[in-house]
Amino acid sequence: MAGTDAQKDRWLPPVREGRSLAAFALSEPDAGSDVAALATTAAPDGNDHVRIDGEKTWISNGGIAGHYVVFARTGEGPGARGLSAFVVDAGTPGLEIAERIEVIAPHPLARLRFDGCRVPVANRLGKPGDGFKVAMATLDVFRATVGAAALGLARRGLDEALDRASGRRLFGAPLADLQMSQAAIADMATEVDAAALLVYRAAWAKDSGAARVTREASMAKLFATEAAQRVVDRAVQLHGGLGVTIRRQGRGTVPRGSRAADLRGRQRGPENRHRAPDAGRKVRGRAGKGRQCRGGL
Ligand SMILES: Cc1cc2nc3c(=O)[nH]c(=O)nc-3n(C[C@H](O)[C@H](O)[C@H](O)COP(=O)(O)OP(=O)(O)OC[C@H]3O[C@@H](n4cnc5c(N)ncnc54)[C@H](O)[C@@H]3O)c2cc1C
Secondary structure (H helix, E strand, C coil): CCCCCHHHHHHHHHHHCCCEEEECCCCEECCCHHHHHHHEEEECCCCEEEEEEEEEEEEECCCCEEEEEEECCCCCCHHHHHHHEEEEEECCCCCCEEEEEECCCCCCEEEEEEEEEEEEEHHCCCCCCCCCHHHHHHHHHHHHHHHHHHHHHHHHHHHHHHHHHCCEEEEEEEEHHCCCHHHHHHHHHHHHHHHHHHHHHHHHHHHCCCCCCCHHHHHHHHHHHHHHHHHHHHHHHHCCCHHHHCCCCCCHHHHHHHHHHHHHHCCCCHHHHHHHHHHHHHHHHCCCCCCCCCCCC
């Protein structure tokens, strides 16, 4: 997205061929939604290196990635205007996996510590001070993919609910014959299709060459992750007692889906974060300038 051809040739092929994983290291203990507050620094160290110091947290693929795109303060301007992005290869001295973070559903997450981590200036993505732009352009793509993953969970929840409602007999007839079950299934199917359309729109807008798709991607992520939580919760309800068992019975993955749907909602920023860009834009459009929340995953 922001790399030179040489940078792309060096870091992308192993990821594309599935031999290596990439990671995106933006969040910090005191800078999550408020990206402009990030405190990790990249200071000049000789003519052709920077020295990175600080801490990153909640980093997906942390500890298993082949390289990390790390956002650090380089001081070209205040707040968001003084950040740059650097590729740091795993194994670079001074980069340590400080903690592997366990969450409610399987997901590789880690806290990273940078202590005098020397990185060539040639690893910088984009111009000095462009880090915030690089981060936000990347998130335009990431958010739609989180929405797509949530859509997959929702579809699985709907499939399992349909299986169960067709096979389970209550009061002498299939559960699916009860009108309340049919209403629940109709709501689930509607949410799944609405989520799919928002995800497809964000992907289509990006593929059609739109410079920024922040609004479309935020809406897709927000709606699809919340819809997945509602759909999977309804699937849990339709399974009765089976919905909360841990061991596999039949397809039996609904409780795991419930935790995974919750996790997706928090990935790349909790829900309010995604209401902010759209609401902010609408309010500013009507009433001139307001307080602007910049960035956030
Ligand atoms: C599974 C998972 C994977 C992740 N992967 C990565 C990754 O790969 N790389 C990375 O850098 N980070 C990653 N993150 C971090 C994630 O992006 C942050 O958790 C997120 O940005 C929120 O930051 P925070 O946790 O510090 O919450 P905070 O910023 O402290 O937010 C707290 C609350 O404030 C709300 N809030 C925020 N902004 C507003 C607003 N404008 N108006 C109203 N309310 C608001 C939020 O919705 C939230 O409820 C991941 C997180 C999770 C859970």
